[in-house]
Amino acid sequence: MTASSSCSNDARSPVSETAPATRSGVRLVAASLAATLMPLNSTMVAVALPDISVEFGRDPALVTQGLFTSYLIASVVLQSPAGKLGDRVGHGRMVVAGQALVAAGALVGYLAPELWVLIVARIAMAAGGAALVPSTVALLRHDLPPERRGRAFGAFGAMMALSAALGPVLGGELVQAFGWRSLFAANLPVLAVSVGLGVFAGSVAFHGRDSHPRFDWIGTGLLAGGLTAIILGLRPDGQHLVLLLVGVGLLVPFGWWERRASDPVVAFSLFRSVPFSAGALLIAVQNLVMYALMLQVTLVATALFDLNARETGRLLVSMMLAMVVTSPIAGRLTDHFGPRVIALAGSVSGLLGLAVLGWIDLTATEQLVPPMVLLGIGLGLTAPAAQSASMSAVRWAIAGTAAGIGATMRYLGGIIGVAVMSVVLDVHGTRAEVISDHRTLVAIFAGALLVGLACAALLPGRAVAVVHVDGADQPIT
Numbered sequence: 001m002t003a004s005s006s007c008s009n010d011a012r013s014p015v016s017e018t019a020p021a022t023r024s025g026v027r028l029v030a031a032s033l034a035a036t037l038m039p040l041n042s043t044m045v046a047v048a049l050p051d052i053s054v055e056f057g058r059d060p061a062l063v064t065q066g067l068f069t070s071y072l073i074a075s076v077v078l079q080s081p082a083g084k085l086g087d088r089v090g091h092g093r094m095v096v097a098g099q100a101l102v103a104a105g106a107l108v109g110y111l112a113p114e115l116w117v118l119i120v121a122r123i124a125m126a127a128g129g130a131a132l133v134p135s136t137v138a139l140l141r142h143d144l145p146p147e148r149r150g151r152a153f154g155a156f157g158a159m160m161a162l163s164a165a166l167g168p169v170l171g172g173e174l175v176q177a178f179g180w181r182s183l184f185a186a187n188l189p190v191l192a193v194s195v196g197l198g199v200f201a202g203s204v205a206f207h208g209r210d211s212h213p214r215f216d217w218i219g220t221g222l223l224a225g226g227l228t229a230i231i232l233g234l235r236p237d238g239q240h241l242v243l244l245l246v247g248v249g250l251l252v253p254f255g256w257w258e259r260r261a262s263d264p265v266v267a268f269s270l271f272r273s274v275p276f277s278a279g280a281l282l283i284a285v286q287n288l289v290m291y292a293l294m295l296q297v298t299l300v301a302t303a304l305f306d307l308n309a310r311e312t313g314r315l316l317v318s319m320m321l322a323m324v325v326t327s328p329i330a331g332r333l334t335d336h337f338g339p340r341v342i343a344l345a346g347s348v349s350g351l352l353g354l355a356v357l358g359w360i361d362l363t364a365t366e367q368l369v370p371p372m373v374l375l376g377i378g379l380g381l382t383a384p385a386a387q388s389a390s391m392s393a394v395r396w397a398i399a400g401t402a403a404g405i406g407a408t409m410r411y412l413g414g415i416i417g418v419a420v421m422s423v424v425l426d427v428h429g430t431r432a433e434v435i436s437d438h439r440t441l442v443a444i445f446a447g448a449l450l451v452g453l454a455c456a457a458l459l460p461g462r463a464v465a466v467v468h469v470d471g472a473d474q475p476i477t
Contacts, residue, residue: 023201024143030197031095031136032156036163037102037187038129042071043167045122048180055180056115066119073231074126076411077224082127083134083404084265088215091135091142091400095198098135101128103191109184121184130407137403141391147335149392154331154384158324161379165320216265219258223265226250227408234419267401270394278458279390280406282343284413285452286382289350289445292417293375294319296425297368300438303427305365318369319376326380331388339385343456346381349374350449358442362435382456389459420444 045067052067053060086094105124112118140152174182226247233243258264271277294316301315334342353374360367387406394402424444425437 026197027201028139028143028152030194030201031132031139032159033197034095034099034102034191034194035129035132035136036159037190038075038133039160039164040167041125041129041187042075043164044171044183045071047168047171048175048183051175051180052118058115063115066115067122070119071122071126072415073228074123075130076231076408076415077227078127078130079134079407079411080223080401080404081220081265082130083138083400083402083407084216086135086138086400087398091138094131094135095139098128098131099191099195101125101131102187106184106187110181133407134400134403137387137391137406138399141399141403142396146392150334150339150384150388151328151331153387153391154328154334157383157387158327161320161327162324165317165324213262216261216263219254219261219265222250222254222257226254231415234415266405267398270398270402270405273393274458275393275460276390276402278455279386279393280409282386282452282455283383283390283406284409285448285455286350286379286413287410288413288417288448290379291414292421292441292445295418296421296438296441297372299425299427300362300434301365301368303434304362304431315365315368315372319372322373322376323380326377327384330381331384334385334388338461339389340456340459340461343382343385343459344453346378346385347449347453347456348378349381350378351446351453353378354442354446354449358439358446362438382452385459386456
């Protein structure tokens with residue numbers, strides 16, 4: 001698939017041709033609102049882990065593994081299968097299923113009498129989030145014409161980033177006022193609004209394929225086993241090398257099987273499209289840097305300046321706020337100028353932020369704010385452009401599969417970045433050693449953003465208008 005045709009296999013999907021614009025917009029808002037619960041629940045629970053450990057009388061490390069790591073693994077492992085399932089049964093149905101799973105998990109978590117019940121509830125919520133996110137992205141691709149996708153993906157990205165950033169703050173306030181169980185109950189009002197909007201919008205016209213072969217359970221199992229072992233192996237504790245080898249060992253037969261499956265859960269053919277591959281990799285690289293730096297700056301600032309949690313939180317707010325403000329603007333710019341120039345500008349801004357972060361002498365916390373703002377602007381500019389380019393590069397019939405692959409790559413990027421940071425940074429050394437480790441990581445992440453810059457250069461320029469004729473996309477001349 002070429003870059004010129006990719007900007008729209010746009011040929012309208014069934015939804016974009018038949019659904020009234022207002023109801024279609026409400027449906028997208030409903031799905032997006034529910035999808036934001038996934039990053040919110042991912043970060044919100046961190047502040048409650050000590051209280052949960054005390055209530056159930058369990059070791060904090062066990063509670064962290066059970067509630068935080070299990071949620072992360074389920075979130076990553078289920079993205080691609082959920083996206084594929086959405087293509088088969090319909091993304092509207094997957095959104096409803098995701099809402100139901102999150103609601104059930106939230107209710108069970110609120111009432112949980114034992115730790116293992118709470119773990120099951122968290123996994124159910126992660127499964128619901130995995131159903132929601134790829135299908136929401138696919139619906140944005142289905143319902144919107146190319147000239148409006150950039151702003152939509154920009155708004156969606158801002159919502160997701162804001163949700164992740166608010167998680168610890170909101171979680172802390174809820175735990176302080178109502179106890180840790182309120183973190184689960186807090187999902188229910190959001191879901192009620194989402195479901196209400198969905199009911200108002202009516203049923204989704206797109207219902208997936210009329211016929212298809214058996215679901216790829218073997219591929220799903222190999223992918224789940226491989227990714228789980230790799231995620232656990234990337235943690236700084238435990239038998240990480242053995243787990244990494246097991247994970248890679250499982251992904252080898254996974255790749256062999258997927259190339260022979262009649263309807264693979266991961267369609268490797270998508271990577272033949274340069275815009276899709278470049279966009280997905282760019283998002284993964286950006287997330288690698290973002291999540292690692294969020295932890296790195298927090299740890300370094302705490303070690304050097306003895307900051308408390310509130311003060312380090314303010315440092316991160318500067319980056320996240322810049323990202324949230326920039327992202328919707330970047331989406332509109334992408335629609336006007338095309339994804340390539342906006343992604344290039346974002347990549348350059350991120351590299352400038354890292355250059356300043358590595359150059360400053362770290363004698364005052366105020367020095368950290370300007371580079372964090374530059375990084376936030378870079379992330380906010382890049383994500384909508386990359387998402388719009390990658391999703392516009394795929395046929396609407398497999399948009400869920402593409403969104404699932406992209407989400408998996410995005411999460412893995414963040415996990416790998418945090419793992420690299422954990423290996424390199426030692427905050428227990430002298431001041432000079434901490435700064436040296438910090439600058440080494442900045443150099444590593446700059447290398448990652450250079451890869452992202454190359455990906456940005458491969459994205460399409462201005463979109464090419466197309467019309468759907470006899471089942472194929474034809475450029476308008």
